[in-house]
Amino acid sequence: MEEVPHDCPGVSSAQAGRGASCQGCPNQGLCASGAAAAPDPAIEEIKEKMKTVKHKILVLSGKGGVGKSTFSAHLAHGLAEDENTQVALLDIDICGPSIPKIMGLEGEQVHQSGSGWSPVFLEDNLGVMSVGFLLSSPDDAVIWRGPKKNGMIKQFLRDVDWGEVDYLIVDTPPGTSDEHLSAVQYLAAAHIDGAVIITTPQEVSLQDVRKEINFCHKVKLPIIGVVENMSGFTCPKCQESQIFLPTTGGAEVMCRDLKVPLLGKVPLDPRIGKSCDKGESFFAEAPDSPATLAYRSIIQRIQESCSLRQPKGENLVGS
Amino acid sequence: MEAAAEPGNLAGVRHIILVLSGKGGVGKSTISTELALALRHAGKKVGILDVDLCGPSIPRMLRVQGKAVHQCDSGWVPVFVDQEQSISLMSVGFLLEKPDEAVVWRGPKKNALIKQFVSDVAWGQLDYLVVDTPPGTSDEHMAVVDALRPYSPLGALVVTTPQAVSVGDVRRELTFCKKVGLRVIGVVENMSGFVCPHCEECTNIFSRGGGEELARHAGVPFLGSVPLDPELTRSLEEGRDFIQGFPESPAFPALSCIAQKILNEAPVGLS
DSSP states (O other), rough: OOSSOTTTOOSSTTTTTSSSTTTOTHHHHHHHTTTOOOHHHHHHHHHHGGGGGGEEEHHHHHHHTTTTHHHHHHHHHHHSTTTSSOOEEEEEESSOOHHHHHOOTTTTEEEEETTTTEEEETTTTTEEEEGGGGGGSSOOOOOOOOHHHHHHHHHHHHOOOOOSSSEEEEEOSSSSSSSHHHHEEETTGOOOOEEEEEOSSSSHHHHHHHHHHHHHTTTTTEEEEEEOOOOOBBTTTOOOOSSSOOOOHHHHHHHHTTTTTTTEEOOOOOOHHHHHHHOOOHHHHOOOOOHHHHHHHHHHHHHHHHHHHHOOOOOOOOO | OOOOOOTTTGGGGEEEEEEEEESSSHHHHHHHHHHHHHHHHTOOEEEEOOSSSSSSSSSHTTOOTTOOOOOTTTTOOEEEEEETTTEEEEGGGGGGTTTTTOOOHHHHHHHHHHHHHSSSSSSOOOOEEEEOOOSSSHHHHHHHHHHGGGGGEEEEEEOOOOSSSHHHHHHHHHHHHHHOOOOOEEEEEEEEEEOOTTTTOOEOOOOOSHHOOOOOOHHHEEEEEEEEOHHHHHHHTTTTHHHHHHTTTTTHHHHHHHHHHHHHHHHHHHO
């Protein structure tokens, strides 16, 4: 790279190729396209940070409203019932951060310390982070484009002082876009155990979830398995009507076709929604519900799957 | 057929309605589709623009998944879902080589496609264009609002379910509308109770009351509650015309009411 201008902003700078001093530089095009940029140093920083985190699980879906946050919250509750297990729940849904409400932590604020941001602790062994804690009003909208959302996710992964954690659960927004790419990219060097993918039995949901499974394959993210949520509601009075019918075979057929594990099916219990609205654990509200039993079985399978994988550290690059 | 010049492909579109929510899975695509069907039944020509690039649901709901999109002089020809050509649709779903292919794009690329969808689809003459959006308040929403601004959209239908978790996100969407100067036509509460067709027992699966309360808090009209109806759900799965097939459904009055409100607000034709 000869003839570099005097005030070259640096090839990995945000101004690379764009600054006034870049005009006429033979590498301007290269820099402006970002091709010359070095890998983001945050990736190494996050890898260091994640050394104290044993297992990392992403909760995904292609589809909105299938119960990712509900599931993430209850996965966290379930794992944290063992007080010797340290659990962290990270909500990277920047536009629609539901986790504070579901965990009963609305209105909490995040504090800074010398070692970074402190998560909000629901229990001694259950810490939570969400953009929701950074907003001053429930009406505040986070109207950010992709790059700014990515920056926030980077900060969450790099600057939150999680401490020693057994399970980091990352709740994501619907889709296959910036947030998902960033989470996978930033955690690339830190080894993600895998993704738990949530769906409902309907084809309109499965159609998006197949895309999400393809996304996981594309970015080499292992799939721990699929959870079919809202599975089989029956009218509590007459037991006759069903609502979210598996018209194309539901998750079971999809999992068989795409050769991914089906972790379990959670029936639709109206008390789940109410618990989430109140910010309480559904397990405490309805310990004998078939939904609780289903959740517990799924959580156990996830734990088993995680323990089969290398407990981080080794050169098992996640992507 | 004039040469491509301002105001371009939206020149023949009388009214534009956006369907938004902060929350995923509340029924934006369902409401968009049902609104289009209801307007069609009122004799109108309707277009649907599906700007959910990651999860394009509408082609399947209208049984046109897998159709090809053709080019003409003015751009892309939208896909007609019926013989009479009274409903046309554009979705990224038609541009995918394989239906399970994921659109894994970051913001800037999504913005570019949305701009193209707004300017390069040859809609022709339409009474209403219904724009279905993905959940959130991000790239797609900013791109579509910016691109549609010169055409003065009628406003936004904002969809929620009754639960507080949903309302919590949709409040932020209403703030978004205010910030970008997009008028809110009203709030629709979807999945509002399930009335069992066998025994008439009403189960509030996703709680109750949130939508109306939200509308009141935000000072916008409440357009109605659409109950959960398995027939509606099944129709969408199978690409059937619900409005035609199920006028006795408990969901029908609410959906008709929403359509009527649009027709009253923005009449088309002799008046």
